[in-house]
Amino acid sequence: MNAKAIRQLADVTLDKYRSSIPRKAFEQVIEEIVAGGSEGAGLKYEAALLCRGSFPATLEENGEPCIVEASVYRLNAVAAASFMLDGPEGLLLHLGLSETDTYITKHEIDDLVTVVRILRKEADT
Template sequence: MSATENINRIATGVFDKYRSSIPRKAFKQAMAAITAEVGKPDPAPATSSRPIYDLTLLCRASFPATLEADGHPCIVEVTVYRLNAVAVVSFTLDGPETILQHLGLSEADTYITRHEVDDIVTVVHINREEAITWQR
């Protein structure tokens, strides 16, 4: 299945889900503009109006903990992000790998939970480095 077909399939699902709040004509025009850009080389990346993958930080917390497996101290970092439309589609097609790459995290000790609202995710990362003394 081509990228354009995937985009159209997902877009149709989104349209069906939110049919009452999206005018069909505007939706079709937006989808035509997006699919027309798929596969085109980006002539000027700095000034391009092409969609960009992005996450917006909503909140972050961290706390010291102890690993159950070996009793070593660690720091648990919990972050909630709002995904833009490109990131939502990427997450739907590719899973959490693109979020991990974007954040520079590995799959080891990182867990991503998608919420009922399609554009909100929680990323939990266990930092196995020893917690600093004041956090114990």
């Protein structure tokens, strides 16, 4: 399939699913397909860590100490589209995290997410 046909198919798909696919992420996927040719070498799920911070806290349910860790990730086009269409499960799997005590917040910018984890035991000093 040539680049022109791929772009026409992409335009039709984007028009059909406009409300559920982030435009920038979708366009990046199409560019990767066109650049990678038929083998699609650029289509990998990636999440780059931008920053991470942690702080001590207290659990409301029982008053026990815990550590809250917040990380901000920039998703590539494949990960952003997957997050919008399928939810956070793919990101959790990619990061090796479980759903227990993990919360993901989507930003207004299509490719940024914040992952907050509650570590139920206080870290050693």
